[in-house]
Amino acid sequence: MTATNVSQLPSQIMRSVRGLISAPFPLIGTLVFLGFLILAVFGSQIAPYEFDNQDFDARQPPDCGLGVLNPLRNGCDHPFGTDNLGQDVYSRVILGTQEVFRLAGLGTLLAVLIGTTIGLIIGYEGGLVDEIIARLLDSFLAMPALLLALVLLGSLGDAENSLFLVLIIVYAPIVARVVRSNVLEIKTRGFVEAAQLRGESRFYILFREILPSVIPALVVEASLRFSYGIFLVASLGFLGIGAHPPTPNWGLMVSDARTWYSIAPWMLEYPAGAIVVLVIAVNLMSDGIRKLVQRTS
Amino acid sequence: MTNQTDTPVLEVQNLHVSYRANRSWYEAIRDFEITVYPGQIYGVVGESGSGKSTAIKAIIRYLGKDGKISDGQIILGGENITRKPRRQMKRVWAARMHMLPQNPFVALNPSIRVGEQVAETIRVRDGLSRRKAREKAISMLERVRLADAKEVSHRYPHELSGGMQQRVVLAMAFSATPQILMLDEPTTSLDVTTEATMLDIVRELIQTTQAGAIYVTHDLGVVAQLCQRVAVMYAGEIVEDASVQDLYTHPLHPYTIGLIACVPRLGQTKEQAALRTIPGRPPSLQNRGMGCIFAPRCPVALEKCFIEHPPLEQTADGHKVRCHRWHEIASGELVVEQAFQSGLEVSEHLEREQLLVAENLTKHFDVPRGLLDFLEGKPPTTVKAVDGVNLGIQKGRTLGLVGESGSGKTTLARMIVGLISRTDGTIELNGQPIGNTVRQRSRDALRQIQMVFQNPQDSLNPYLTIGQAIRRPLMKLAKRSHWDAEKEVRRLLTAVNLDESYVNRFPAMLSGGERQRVAIARAFASVPELIVCDEPVSALDVSVQAAVLNLLARLQAENDTSYLFISHNLAVVGYLADYLIVMYLGQIFEVGYGHDLFAPPYHPYTEALVSAIPVPDPAHKTQHIRLNNDIPSPRNLPTGCRFHTRCPRKLGAICEQEVPPWQEDGDGHYIRCHRTIDELIRLQQSTPLPQAEEDSSW
Numbered sequence: 004m005t006a007t008n009v010s011q012l013p014s015q016i017m018r019s020v021r022g023l024i025s026a027p028f029p030l031i032g033t034l035v036f037l038g039f040l041i042l043a044v045f046g047s048q049i050a051p052y053e054f055d056n057q058d059f060d061a062r063q064p065p066d067c068g069l070g071v072l073n074p075l076r077n078g079c080d081h082p083f084g085t086d087n088l089g090q091d092v093y094s095r096v097i098l099g100t101q102e103v104f105r106l107a108g109l110g111t112l113l114a115v116l117i118g119t120t121i122g123l124i125i126g127y128e129g130g131l132v133d134e135i136i137a138r139l140l141d142s143f144l145a146m147p148a149l150l151l152a153l154v155l156l157g158s159l160g161d162a163e164n165s166l167f168l169v170l171i172i173v174y175a176p177i178v179a180r181v182v183r184s185n186v187l188e189i190k191t192r193g194f195v196e197a198a199q200l201r202g203e204s205r206f207y208i209l210f211r212e213i214l215p216s217v218i219p220a221l222v223v224e225a226s227l228r229f230s231y232g233i234f235l236v237a238s239l240g241f242l243g244i245g246a247h248p249p250t251p252n253w254g255l256m257v258s259d260a261r262t263w264y265s266i267a268p269w270m271l272e273y274p275a276g277a278i279v280v281l282v283i284a285v286n287l288m289s290d291g292i293r294k295l296v297q298r299t300s
Numbered sequence: 301m302t303n304q305t306d307t308p309v310l311e312v313q314n315l316h317v318s319y320r321a322n323r324s325w326y327e328a329i330r331d332f333e334i335t336v337y338p339g340q341i342y343g344v345v346g347e348s349g350s351g352k353s354t355a356i357k358a359i360i361r362y363l364g365k366d367g368k369i370s371d372g373q374i375i376l377g378g379e380n381i382t383r384k385p386r387r388q389m390k391r392v393w394a395a396r397m398h399m400l401p402q403n404p405f406v407a408l409n410p411s412i413r414v415g416e417q418v419a420e421t422i423r424v425r426d427g428l429s430r431r432k433a434r435e436k437a438i439s440m441l442e443r444v445r446l447a448d449a450k451e452v453s454h455r456y457p458h459e460l461s462g463g464m465q466q467r468v469v470l471a472m473a474f475s476a477t478p479q480i481l482m483l484d485e486p487t488t489s490l491d492v493t494t495e496a497t498m499l500d501i502v503r504e505l506i507q508t509t510q511a512g513a514i515y516v517t518h519d520l521g522v523v524a525q526l527c528q529r530v531a532v533m534y535a536g537e538i539v540e541d542a543s544v545q546d547l548y549t550h551p552l553h554p555y556t557i558g559l560i561a562c563v564p565r566l567g568q569t570k571e572q573a574a575l576r577t578i579p580g581r582p583p584s585l586q587n588r589g590m591g592c593i594f595a596p597r598c599p600v601a602l603e604k605c606f607i608e609h610p611p612l613e614q615t616a617d618g619h620k621v622r623c624h625r626w627h628e629i630a631s632g633e634l635v636v637e638q639a640f641q642s643g644l645e646v647s648e649h650l651e652r653e654q655l656l657v658a659e660n661l662t663k664h665f666d667v668p669r670g671l672l673d674f675l676e677g678k679p680p681t682t683v684k685a686v687d688g689v690n691l692g693i694q695k696g697r698t699l700g701l702v703g704e705s706g707s708g709k710t711t712l713a714r715m716i717v718g719l720i721s722r723t724d725g726t727i728e729l730n731g732q733p734i735g736n737t738v739r740q741r742s743r744d745a746l747r748q749i750q751m752v753f754q755n756p757q758d759s760l761n762p763y764l765t766i767g768q769a770i771r772r773p774l775m776k777l778a779k780r781s782h783w784d785a786e787k788e789v790r791r792l793l794t795a796v797n798l799d800e801s802y803v804n805r806f807p808a809m810l811s812g813g814e815r816q817r818v819a820i821a822r823a824f825a826s827v828p829e830l831i832v833c834d835e836p837v838s839a840l841d842v843s844v845q846a847a848v849l850n851l852l853a854r855l856q857a858e859n860d861t862s863y864l865f866i867s868h869n870l871a872v873v874g875y876l877a878d879y880l881i882v883m884y885l886g887q888i889f890e891v892g893y894g895h896d897l898f899a900p901p902y903h904p905y906t907e908a909l910v911s912a913i914p915v916p917d918p919a920h921k922t923q924h925i926r927l928n929n930d931i932p933s934p935r936n937l938p939t940g941c942r943f944h945t946r947c948p949r950k951l952g953a954i955c956e957q958e959v960p961p962w963q964e965d966g967d968g969h970y971i972r973c974h975r976t977i978d979e980l981i982r983l984q985q986s987t988p989l990p991q992a993e994e995d996s997s998w
Contacts, residue, residue, distance in 0.1 A: 200718070200750060
């Protein structure tokens with residue numbers, strides 16, 4: 004506890020790095036996630052076609068198979084094939100990444116921000132305010148996320164903005180609960196009380212003194228929420244809510260492909276595979292983050 | 301001592317324990333040897349990180365995955381158990397070896413009644429019938445002096461206090477006839493009064509069963525009062541090993557000499573001399589040098605000490621020591637002196653103007669009702685944590701506040717600083733009334749009262765640097781400019797004996813003692829007039845504790861700051877406090893000077909606290925006043941005098957019916973008791989109470 008502390012920080016990082024290599028799944032998850040992130044950012048440059056570009060001559064199965072880096076090589080115009088409307092599945096999956104990150108990513112981010120703020124405030128204030136709001140949040144959690152989303156979208160109208168609102172309403176309470184339980188423990192620590200004795204404002208205490216100690220738990224929670232967010236957005240797309248053709252929404256693509264599955268299975272396999280791979284990757288990554296955080300704290 | 305001729309129950313020779321860190325092994329314990337005879341309690345003393353717990357974990361063969369015994373032998377009752385497979389060890393653990401952990405709660409199953417848990421061990425081990433086992437369990441609980449053992453046996457662990465839980469674990473250990481018992485700081489988290497009782501029980505059980513025991517602790521007082529022989533550990537090695545009398549009267553190792561000198565004695569005050577300290581830090585176990593491990597901190601180290609590792613040598617009378625210069629120390633040629641500082645000068649007139657006056661301070665907590673109680677219309681129960689306390693703190697003086705846990709002393713402190721609101725009462729600072737809580741107080745009132753917290757681990761924000769932590773109160777409360785604050789941070793760090801380079805470090809890089817120094821610097825940053833210190837040294841090691849106490853005393857003298865100093869350690873309070881109040885169940889029972897702790901008259905409660913202190917001197921015979929019951933629940937306060945249920949000097953029915961008056965000795969010493977001061981002096985100077993009388997109290 005004494006002399007070793009000085010040299011502990013760098014060695015802790017080293018240990019984390021070594022731990023990451025010895026247990027490769029979190030690392031793989033992170034790399035795959037980063038790959039999708041690149042697709043999302045540079046999707047328009049990478050995708051060979053527009054998402055609604057129709058090639059009526061080429062309603063055909065992919066003839067180059069997976070793993071083709073340059074889809075235009077050797078006449079392989081459509082590595083993932085085209086769908087019933089002649090749209091390039093490959094381009095639509097890539098552009099769908101953008102869609103997923105925009106909806107699920109932004110939605111989750113908003114939910115985390117709002118949830119964190121609520122959790123910080125009610126956890127710190129305590130008393131009746133906490134009692135009432137915490138129970139209210141609990142009541143949101145009692146409903147299945149998808150059902151809640153359907154009800155909300157039904158009443159809010161089927162616009163994209165409502166989708167953000169749904170993600171916030173579904174996930175902010177969960178994040179708030181996690182943050183609140185952390186705050187309840189942290190606020191009894193000496194450094195928070197020392198800040199109170201200095202007459203610090205609530206804002207300062209919440210965001211400067213308490214928030215940093217919550218962040219490790221929050222990062223884990225946020226990454227987990229993101230993976231559920233992807234799933235929720237895809238599920239809603241599949242049900243035909245919040246996304247309309249010809250938007251390259253993976254859920255919507257899977258839904259459309261169902262009818263054609265027997266003759267054009269690639270239409271379903273690629274977007275569905277994308278969902279699976281991304282969700283698993285994010286989960287693995289959040290697992291790794293959790294381990295990293297536990298080790299260093 | 302009489303058992304020296306017997307065969308030893310446990311012999312450990314040349315034990316080396318290695319731990320794995322970062323894929324390489326390092327030696328945590330080197331060359332550990334210990335020989336325990338039946339009926340002997342062997343103390344193992346050391347500061348945190350000295351490897352004392354690791355050593356006994358190795359002996360019972362309960363090291364984790366990352367630890368291994370790399371060399372040596374462990375012989376239990378003639379049988380070598382060093383390499384015994386785990387399955388066979390289980391049988392040894394069940395019947396012959398037992399361990400009492402520091403936290404008794406982890407040793408008990410929370411969902412099984414304690415009587416059943418004790419009975420279960422007996423049933424499994426001895427194959428007794430359910431009823432027989434239960435009867436034996438209850439008799440075991442009686443042997444560890446649990447009042448009303450039958451009733452206690454039906455309770456769950458969480459319904460028992462820490463002291464009672466520890467006794468249940470002890471009952472489990474002795475339900476078989478263990479050959480050796482390992483006690484790993486079993487009383488560290490208990491109050492002095494509970495600790496004293498616990499030590500009595502351990503002493504008695506070891507004597508009657510003739511088991512051997514190893515008692516691991518950091519408390520030199522406990523060792524002096526309990527053990528026959530003691531090994532002193534430092535950085536994974538035994539540096540000295542001797543009989544208790546020998547060790548305390550003629551310590552040979554410079555570390556032991558320093559350690560014994562560090563402990564504040566009851567009767568020592570800050571005016572007499574500063575406490576002695578051991579400068580420096582213990583070395584990291586991963587990279588110990590080739591020489592003596594203590595050499596870097598040793599005041600008498602020679603060049604040789606840094607190069608050559610000293611062996612554990614045995615003197616003529618069985619005293620073992622690991623030092624190159626022990627011959628010189630033994631013959632008296634070499635005197636090991638620590639940095640010695642003279643005491644602080646205190647002006648002759650102790651009386652000064654009052655800085656803070658609190659009247660009728662009261663805190664009642666409402667215990668939330670269950671739904672059923674609510675429906676039945678029961679009124680909510682009120683806990684009177686602090687009940688009508690008056691106190692005054694003088695400018696530049698220290699008011700010591702003493703009491704067991706549950707006496708309300710922390711609640712009182714938190715009301716004064718404004719962290720919790722008060723139910724009733726007024727607080728005046730320099731004649732001006734101040735607001736209820738922090739939010740209702742002016743900036744100036746906040747600046748005047750600061751606090752040092754108990755736990756150094758969480759009193760600093762792990763995500764802010766030391767510089768940021770100290771700068772904030774400077775800018776916020778003292779309204780310094782940024783540039784000015786920067787300079788002041790460095791000055792404060794130097795004032796608390798820390799290097800200026802600490803400005804950019806994070807708390808995780810600091811030791812407990814260093815963190816507490818930073819917390820003290822932060823408290824002094826706003827130049828407050830009063831600092832409330834809530835057990836500031838209780839979480840620190842002995843040698844560090846002395847340095848922090850010296851620091852507090854010096855800073856007080858330099859800044860003319862007042863302290864409200866809370867501690868359960870009476871020697872510490874006696875050392876630092878000018879005035880003293882003793883609290884019990886939310887009320888004050890004695891008010892006096894700090895040195896009133898050193899001689900009668902006492903309030904019977906204070907008397908019990910004082911006599912429970914384990915004095916670090918084996919020649920000292922403790923008075924046998926023991927408070928055997930636990931402190932009553934503040935939900936259910938005793939009538940009359942609140943102390944009557946445990947009072948060793950109880951008069952009779954009057955104590956149960958009438959609230960006692962204040963007795964005054966005419967010199968500023970007040971005692972709240974039905975007995976007069978003269979009566980108390982007479983009683984307390986004569987021989988202590990007969991044993992039978994206290995037995996009847998439970």
